[in-house]
Amino acid sequence: MRRVGALQAVANDVTNRGVSAWLLAAVLLAFYLGLYIPGETARLLTTLGGGVWLLGVGVAAATAAVHAWFARRDGTLVVRDEAVLGAKVFGLLMATAGMSAWFARALEPAVHHGRHLLPSPGVTWSTPVLAALLGVALAMGVYGAVRVLRERGDKGAMLREATWVLLAAQLATVTLAYGTHLFDPGSAPVAGDHSPRAFASLLYLALDSKWTLYGLLYTCAVSAGGLYMLGRYLHNRYQVARTLVVIGVQATFGFSVPVLLKLFAQPQYYLSYFWPLKIDAFYPDNILRDPAPFVLWSFLGSLLLVPLLGIFFGKRWYCSWVCGCGGLANTAGEPFRHLSQKGEAAWRFEQASIYTVLGLAIVTTVLVALSALVGPNSALNGVWWSGTGAVSQWRVDGGLHSDAIVTVASKARYYYGLIVVAVLSGAIGVGLYPLGGTRQWCRNFCPMAALLGLIQKVGRYRIRVKEDMCISCGLCTQYCEMGIDVRAYAQSNETFVRASCVGCGMCAEVCPRGVLSLEQRWPGRAAQRAKPAAGLVQLRLRK
Amino acid sequence: MSKAYVVVGNGVAGVSAALAIRSRDARGTIAVVSDEGDYFFSRTALMYAFMDRLPRRAMEPYERHTWRERGVELVRARVADLDASRHQLTLRDGRTLPYDRLLLATGSRARRIELPGVTDDLAGLVHFVTLQDLDACEQYAPTTKRAVVVGGGLIGIELVESLRFHGVAVTFLVREPWYWPAALSREEGEMTAREMRRHGVDVREGAELASVARDASGRVASVTTTAGETIACEMLGVCIGVAPQVEWLRGVATPPAMGRGVKVDATMRTTLDDVWAAGDCAELADGRVESIWYSAKRQGALAGENMSGRPKGYASPVFFNSAKLFELEYTTVGALAEVEDGAESLYATHPTRALSWRIVHSGDKVLGFNALGSRWDHTVITRWIEEQRPVDWVREHLRRAQFDVELGRAPLHEMTARALPIARKGVS
Numbered sequence: 028m029r030r031v032g033a034l035q036a037v038a039n040d041v042t043n044r045g046v047s048a049w050l051l052a053a054v055l056l057a058f059y060l061g062l063y064i065p066g067e068t069a070r071l072l073t074t075l076g077g078g079v080w081l082l083g084v085g086v087a088a089a090t091a092a093v094h095a096w097f098a099r100r101d102g103t104l105v106v107r108d109e110a111v112l113g114a115k116v117f118g119l120l121m122a123t124a125g126m127s128a129w130f131a132r133a134l135e136p137a138v139h140h141g142r143h144l145l146p147s148p149g150v151t152w153s154t155p156v157l158a159a160l161l162g163v164a165l166a167m168g169v170y171g172a173v174r175v176l177r178e179r180g181d182k183g184a185m186l187r188e189a190t191w192v193l194l195a196a197q198l199a200t201v202t203l204a205y206g207t208h209l210f211d212p213g214s215a216p217v218a219g220d221h222s223p224r225a226f227a228s229l230l231y232l233a234l235d236s237k238w239t240l241y242g243l244l245y246t247c248a249v250s251a252g253g254l255y256m257l258g259r260y261l262h263n264r265y266q267v268a269r270t271l272v273v274i275g276v277q278a279t280f281g282f283s284v285p286v287l288l289k290l291f292a293q294p295q296y297y298l299s300y301f302w303p304l305k306i307d308a309f310y311p312d313n314i315l316r317d318p319a320p321f322v323l324w325s326f327l328g329s330l331l332l333v334p335l336l337g338i339f340f341g342k343r344w345y346c347s348w349v350c351g352c353g354g355l356a357n358t359a360g361e362p363f364r365h366l367s368q369k370g371e372a373a374w375r376f377e378q379a380s381i382y383t384v385l386g387l388a389i390v391t392t393v394l395v396a397l398s399a400l401v402g403p404n405s406a407l408n409g410v411w412w413s414g415t416g417a418v419s420q421w422r423v424d425g426g427l428h429s430d431a432i433v434t435v436a437s438k439a440r441y442y443y444g445l446i447v448v449a450v451l452s453g454a455i456g457v458g459l460y461p462l463g464g465t466r467q468w469c470r471n472f473c474p475m476a477a478l479l480g481l482i483q484k485v486g487r488y489r490i491r492v493k494e495d496m497c498i499s500c501g502l503c504t505q506y507c508e509m510g511i512d513v514r515a516y517a518q519s520n521e522t523f524v525r526a527s528c529v530g531c532g533m534c535a536e537v538c539p540r541g542v543l544s545l546e547q548r549w550p551g552r553a554a555q556r557a558k559p560a561a562g563l564v565q566l567r568l569r570k
Numbered sequence: 571m572s573k574a575y576v577v578v579g580n581g582v583a584g585v586s587a588a589l590a591i592r593s594r595d596a597r598g599t600i601a602v603v604s605d606e607g608d609y610f611f612s613r614t615a616l617m618y619a620f621m622d623r624l625p626r627r628a629m630e631p632y633e634r635h636t637w638r639e640r641g642v643e644l645v646r647a648r649v650a651d652l653d654a655s656r657h658q659l660t661l662r663d664g665r666t667l668p669y670d671r672l673l674l675a676t677g678s679r680a681r682r683i684e685l686p687g688v689t690d691d692l693a694g695l696v697h698f699v700t701l702q703d704l705d706a707c708e709q710y711a712p713t714t715k716r717a718v719v720v721g722g723g724l725i726g727i728e729l730v731e732s733l734r735f736h737g738v739a740v741t742f743l744v745r746e747p748w749y750w751p752a753a754l755s756r757e758e759g760e761m762t763a764r765e766m767r768r769h770g771v772d773v774r775e776g777a778e779l780a781s782v783a784r785d786a787s788g789r790v791a792s793v794t795t796t797a798g799e800t801i802a803c804e805m806l807g808v809c810i811g812v813a814p815q816v817e818w819l820r821g822v823a824t825p826p827a828m829g830r831g832v833k834v835d836a837t838m839r840t841t842l843d844d845v846w847a848a849g850d851c852a853e854l855a856d857g858r859v860e861s862i863w864y865s866a867k868r869q870g871a872l873a874g875e876n877m878s879g880r881p882k883g884y885a886s887p888v889f890f891n892s893a894k895l896f897e898l899e900y901t902t903v904g905a906l907a908e909v910e911d912g913a914e915s916l917y918a919t920h921p922t923r924a925l926s927w928r929i930v931h932s933g934d935k936v937l938g939f940n941a942l943g944s945r946w947d948h949t950v951i952t953r954w955i956e957e958q959r960p961v962d963w964v965r966e967h968l969r970r971a972q973f974d975v976e977l978g979r980a981p982l983h984e985m986t987a988r989a990l991p992i993a994r995k996g997v998s
């Protein structure tokens with residue numbers, strides 16, 4: 028349509044689910060599989076062997092068939108389109124399979140295999156490359172500083188420009204940490220040595236992990252995407268505030284605090300995550316291992332803070348202001364938000380899957396807790412009353428096999444980690460941004476979102492609809508990352524709250540008639556006053 | 571026996587009627603005949619589709635399977651004849667369609683411009699009302715360096731904004747001394763013009779089109795204004811308003827009574843038995859044609875209820891509307907331009923931001939409210955007008971009607987107000 032340059036053309040293709048979007052999805056999927064479960068991925072590929080082709084054909088055909096079924100129901104079936112869809116799915120799977128093997132090797136922890144395929148501590152890049160990267164970082168920092176000064180007086184804009192400086196600092200850190208021997212102590216640090224050199228060598232050790240590298244990349248993505256967000260929505264104070272907080276939380280609790288903790292020989296605790304998203308916060312072995320303040324924080328946070336804030340502010344306080352998954356979605360993922368699946372079929376899938384995962388999370392936690400209580404190596408052995416004795420008694424009398432529980436619990440724990448954490452939150456969650464929008468994980472699988480959603484339904488948060496002002500243009504629905512048909516409520520004057528709404532505020536932002544407003548108030552008079560719209564009634568949506 | 575309902579036009583009026591009928595009559599057959607597109611779409615979303623912000627399918631407010639499930643038959647055809655004595659429609663393709671109850675919801679069409687050189691086959695000439703207009707815009711925009719858009723209303727500015735989005739240079743010819751005097755004061759019109767200029771639009775107030783020249787291929791090559799200036803362009807957008815789409819009804823077997831539109835009574839009934847009309851094509855008893863979305867929606871639903879047997883009258887609500895003029899939000903409530911003599915304005919602006927509000931009042935009585943640059947809850951202001959709150963009270967409590975995003979309330983306390991006379995439309 029528009030006359031555009033090549034770069035812009037690719038960007039457009041990506042955000043319109045074109046071929047480049049499928050390619051990008053394959054790269055992301057492969058990256059996450061290689062990152063989270065390199066062993067399983069490699070094993071699966073070896074087992075499948077040539078069968079991988081067959082599997083690809085099967086999945087592609089099945090996808091096309093299901094899609095065709097829906098299209099036929101709507102009377103919009105075009106056989107060619109379905110064939111193209113099948114071909115795309117096939118291509119996606121094959122590209123993912125091919126690349127994930129490579130990523131799995133590349134991302135293997137250097138400590139285990141002594142390989143440094145990715146830039147990691149110990150690799151010295153050539154001086155020109157280093158100089159260039161540092162130069163870029165310096166230029167970005169200076170540019171940011173100048174812009175911050177130029178915006179004196181406007182705090183929002185100053186903060187926005189400060190993100191440039193943050194980004195520059197990140198780039199410089201990665202370059203120095205991964206590209207030089209600067210931090211390399213040559214030998215392991217000696218205990219009790221408090222010299223700067225010992226500190227530097229500790230930093231070296233702290234950065235020596237694919238997870239730290241990943242955290243760094245993630246934080247960079249959130250900051251860079253956040254910069255894009257801020258530039259785009261500078262006129263909207265809600266978006267500015269939210270984005271700044273999200274970047275801030277990611278840079279601190281999501282990255283530097285855990286690295287610092289590791290430096291001080293503490294467990295790498297991510298203070299911004301709570302049960303059930305951080306399911307292992309409630310695993311007894313972690314509870315017993317981790318320092319008491321952290322455990323306390325996790326418990327208070329999960330059982331008190333999360334529900335209370337949820338009642339008062341809805342799930343948005345967490346999903347759109349704090350959480351790293353939401354943070355990435357709402358920054359780097361911003362250009363993809365309109366791709367979320369709309370329609371009732373998607374809604375039905377979402378409800379089925381998200382509450383299933385919540386159920387699995389609860390069951391897994393309970394099983395693991397039980398197994399620790401009753402197992403032969405009961406964590407409570409000698410800690411409490413002589414529990415093992417009682418439980419052994421129980422086992423004999425009640426037929427409860429503690430061994431069986433231990434086996435089942437460890438299986439549950441493993442598979443929950445593999446499927447929910449690695450595949451659904453990692454690979455699918457981010458990998459499918461270019462194809463299905465940014466909140467795949469948040470919408471369909473996240474147990475925390477499920478829980479907060481239920482709380483939100485009975486709390487104060489809602490989206491107020493201004494009476495009779497909606498022109499049914501559909502922008503709100505199109506740009507809702509949760510695939511909520513906001514228009515359906517707006518055009519029938521219905522103030523509403525949906526469990527899945529993360530309160531990103533984008534429906535209100537894009538609405539050209541200012542119909543929508545996020546607000547906190549108990550339902551009551553306001554709800555009674557609203558009169559139903561005439562015409563364009565809401566047909567089928569359940570609450 | 572079940573009734574056969576037929577609706578002509580699948581716009582918001584027609585579809586609202588069909589849904590209202592279905593919610594009261596589960597058994598009757600409902601057919602919606604329309605020639606513009608297969609499915610009901612939101613005409614107001616035209617510019618967002620043109621600006622690639624929405625795929626075409628997303629312009630449809632309901633999922634497609636809805637119609638089958640609700641038992642609404644969609645017929646893509648143009649109605650050519652109406653014979654009320656035989657309760658029958660004839661479609662252009664020759665088919666006939668009997669009805670027990672009929673609704674005319676044929677909407678409006680773009681006013682054409684009558685000038686030397688302008689004919690419907692002129693390539694590069696576009697209007698901005700129908701899906702076919704959208705096709706034409708999408709076809710011409712990539713090969714257009716400069717477009718001239720004529721007309722100083724809402725549809726005009728929407729076309730201008732879309733073209734700017736596509737990187738097209740735009741000259742916007744506004745015949746009146748300032749943009750949109752039917753709704754905005756001179757100051758507000760000028761604020762909007764500044765917003766347009768900020769987005770690179772060449773706005774010419776008080777400029778009128780005199781003639782159009784075409785090139786050898788039959789495409790627009792340039793336009794000349796009444797001031798004698800010639801502007802080279804590849805596209806000409808004509809957005810000088812809409813008129814009820816009722817000409818076809820003048821030649822049918824049994825035409826209903828018509829003025830500008832199809833005349834209806836308070837229950838949306840036309841002068842023909844078992845025939846109703848609603849939306850942009852209906853002319854109300856007091857002679858007004860309300861060609862806005864909300865009215866079409868209300869009138870359609872009301873006609874549907876009346877057709878399915880619940881007599882109910884239509885009362886025009888206190889007027890309100892809103893729009894987005896490029897990035898400038900606009901809200902209006904009540905009467906602003908056509909007001910009693912002696913009325914005046916209280917107009918407030920912000921020293922640095924494009925932000926204003928204006929209360930039109932006659933003595934202590936508030937008549938209308940206009941605001942640019944921020945969001946307002948029109949229902950609160952409507953209530954104040956109905957409750958006859960005094961001007962000073964309204965002014966003091968304005969913040970209660972604010973509807974801006976959280977943390978982003980417009981700073982009312984930084985704005986200063988002054989009295990303004992009401993400038994009459996067309997007075998320069």
Ligand SMILES: Cc1cc2nc3c(=O)[nH]c(=O)nc-3n(C[C@H](O)[C@H](O)[C@H](O)COP(=O)(O)OP(=O)(O)OC[C@H]3O[C@@H](n4cnc5c(N)ncnc54)[C@H](O)[C@@H]3O)c2cc1C
Nearest residue numbers: 579581582583604605606648649676677849850861862863
């Ligand atoms: C670009 C644009 C932006 C707008 N923005 C706003 C806005 O922001 N706010 C607002 O309030 N209003 C707005 N409007 C006005 C609003 O869209 C109309 O008031 C509304 O669509 C009228 O609906 P309707 O159902 O009466 O008619 P229409 O939507 O016009 O539908 C009538 C249908 O009937 C069909 N038809 C006509 N004759 C026949 C025939 N003989 N046989 C078969 N079919 C026939 C037509 O093809 C058409 O599809 C806008 C209009 C345009 C064009």
Ligand code: SF4
Nearest residue numbers: 507528529531532534
């Ligand atoms: S409904 Fe609005 S606030 Fe909620 S998730 Fe969708 S776009 Fe965001």
Ligand code: SF4
Nearest residue numbers: 497500501503517538
């Ligand atoms: S964006 Fe606003 S006007 Fe458009 S459908 Fe949604 S609520 Fe209605």
